[in-house]
Amino acid sequence: MTRIPPDRIAAIEARRDELQALMASGELAGDRFVQVSKEYAEIEPVAVAAGNVRRLRAEGQSLQQMTQEADDELRAMAVEELRANEGTLAEAERKLALALLPRDAADERPALLEIRAGVGGDEAALFAGDLLRMYQRYADRLGWRTELISASSSEAGGFKEVVVGITGTGVFAKLKFESGVHRVQRVPATEAGGRIHTSAATVAVLPEAEEADVQIDDKDLRIDIYRASGPGGQGVNTTDSAVRITHLPTGIVVIQQDERSQHKNKAKAMKVLRTRLYEAERERLAAERVGARRSMVGSGDRSERIRTYNFPQGRVTDHRINLTLHRLPEILEGELDELVGALVSQDEADRLAQLDG
Secondary structure (H helix, E strand, O other): OOOOHHHHHHHOOOOOOHHHHHHOOOOHHHHHHHHHHHHHHHHHHHHHHHHHHHHHOOOOOOOOHHHOOHHHHHHHHHHHHHHHHHHHHHHHHHHHHHHHHHOOOOOOEEEEEEEEOOOOHHHHHHHHHHHHHHHHHHHHHHHOOOEEEEEEEOOOOOEEEEEEEEEOOOOOHHHHOEEEEEEEOOOOOOOOOOOOEEEEEEEEEOOOOOOOOOOOOOHHHHHEEOOOOOOOOOOOOOOOOEEEEEEEOOOEEEEEOOOOHHHHHHHHHHHHHHHHHHHHHHHHHHHHHOOOOOOOOOOOOOOOOOEEEOOOOOOOEEEEOOOEEEOOOHHOOOOOOHHHHHHHHHHHHHHHHHHHO
16 A cells, blocks of 8 residues: 655645635635635545544554553553554555545546447347336436437337436446446347347446537538438427438547437537547547556446346346346346445555555
């Protein structure tokens, strides 16, 4: 575990006190007050963790001195307290190191959840529908709001492709490790012989971009308007409301036809396009930072099988962290806390290990 130097701890606490004094002075206004308040909100929990480490270190030094200078009775008490102090200090040092890790700037953003049926035909589309329901239930449990952006239904049920917007506190931070290939093993309802089939769906979780994040030049867009087709209810084919936007520099194409209003379809399509361009830039910068090395958790490689849902055995296995839970029905009902928590903890451990290395 990396030991944070005392001078850095002092600097953190001093900066917190400086910001606190600035806000109490009454001299700040407007954007400057907002800026200082934001920095204070970010540094306060770090300063609390730093102060805890400083206090425990000082107590440890006093106890260490007592073990060398006190009489036998006090020395025995000091040795016992020192042992307890060492354990508490180790955990406090870990919490401080975690607080000092660089944060993903996108963690607090809303997200676009994209689910696409993969290998397995109709069964894969049904599984894509199961995954959508699982994430919607998880979002409901956390008080998040979901909005259907686009969907392509399968004739047998489920979805060939579905995109959902999710807003709430810490959405991307909790869902970002869901990107990848999800595999299901079960007996399809149409299988007379009772044989287990394996199907797959691909999940992509992208932090939602704001207009200020991505500058899109109108000349880089080709926008086609046409008549909507496929499922959509009465009147879906009566107007030219479907929108296809092609981003010429990257070749990214977004099609939106779920709304009857051309303007609403265009707005949703631009939202998806901005988010995909933003994620492409994030991936480019991440690749520059880490080179060819991929971390076990959070690589975002959507060709990688990350999780298996085995119905006959009632288990879910996350292959990145070798975690198997025999709670398949509960997980499909949106009880993802144990899985998400384990993935976040592994990511933190990996990043701490990189600091130590």
